[in-house]
Amino acid sequence: MTRVLVVDDDPQLLRALKINLAARGYTVLTALDGTRALHVAAHQHPDVIVLDLGLPDLDGTDVITGLRGWSTIPIIVLSARTDSGDKVEALDAGADDYVTKPFGMDELLARLRAAVRRASTDPTGNEPVVHAGALDIDLAAKQVARDGEVVHLTPTEWGILELLVRHQGRLVSQRQLLTEVWGPRYQTETHYLRVYLAQLRRKLEPDASHPRHLITEPGMGYRFKP
Amino acid sequence: MTRVLVVDDDPQLLRALKINLAARGYTVLTALDGTRALHVAAHQHPDVIVLDLGLPDLDGTDVITGLRGWSTIPIIVLSARTDSGDKVEALDAGADDYVTKPFGMDELLARLRAAVRRASTDPTGNEPVVHAGALDIDLAAKQVARDGEVVHLTPTEWGILELLVRHQGRLVSQRQLLTEVWGPRYQTETHYLRVYLAQLRRKLEPDASHPRHLITEPGMGYRFKP
DNA sequence: ACTGGTCTTGACGCTTTCTTAACGGCCCTG
């Protein structure tokens, strides 16, 4: 049974969605504001989230980034605002889809099915700890240990490491690193990568000048070698 | 570089999209109808497809199902019809997103980024590893091994090899190699090919002077023989 | 307002990669 978390501060709409989704066989969880949404998402592990942007407590994009910090659950954003700036912002923050109110219920359901279908072919979600040499990288806990000692990483450092580790062995292009860690507008700031890769190597590699795990492929990108 | 296939029968819109996408650093492939779209998708392996539903030859959903038969490439549907029935149909056929015309270019770009982001974090990398003699060519990892030993390639070398391997067995013209690896303005610089093919053979072939995989077809182009 | 941590930015030397040139071999044609 697919579990949907619906986040909306409008009780009427919430109720309508709940009825419709339940009628289609979904299990429905609900939250009235962003804080509770994050809480429910963390504890109930829904399969997909329908998120209204106009929440009383938190900004919509903050909810998205809060979720994306630890999860890849598909997020479908609902909003009354047709402004394309909002859409861009939400999508770049990590939303999977954006539906403008008023919307047809069958359209929302179709988008929901599309989101769930995609997620179900994606076996990401149960790969908690990656070991590589003296490194233990816990993706769920967002923590790295070197020789058993926990190493502190900044958010940006972690973002880079996580992306590389999730694609371990594969080449990750500079462009992808920049868009996913900094955002699509930073695609050309390759300098950042050099600075941060040097920092990561200093923290994680036995010999920073001869890296064994964080490999540079000149002109192409970087690669995490286990 | 992300490769986008744009399918539209309206030359004007096609041109506008091409310019905008190219300006954002995408490599743009185009097709004017469904048949050609399926052909290009199969042979050029784009990273994402933007598909207009109003095509002259095939029904939009047929194009989607045709693609979904063998590929999980993200598909963003474009349509003038706001009818929610069409959306449901397209999404259930396997489309990833549905954008109604007229649309804002920045919104489309954001949805494009979202689709590419999802696909890239999805390790359903159905890019195969191609074996040829002592060579193992991993297209997803962008890595080649010879007798199990990883061989380092420069970006240009990899670009040539990848193109040839993706068209394995078939002849790839010099013109195509030059335009895809160096850019359309280098179509006459056939000399580059000689230099780089020699380098590739030295790195990959058992006997560089009697190549078994990287075959020259004099006056025509090159061919990768598995 | 101060502090500590983090992110951005600039400068420099070094390495890798690209471009270009020169030369010799092969094969077809006249």
Next chain:
DNA sequence: CAGGGCCGTTAAGAAAGCGTCAAGACCAGT
């Protein structure tokens, strides 16, 4: 068999990319 394409090989200078260090900007918590 002479000449002109076309191809392969090698090498060296030019250009682009990389690693490193460090200073200033920014931001949140005290």
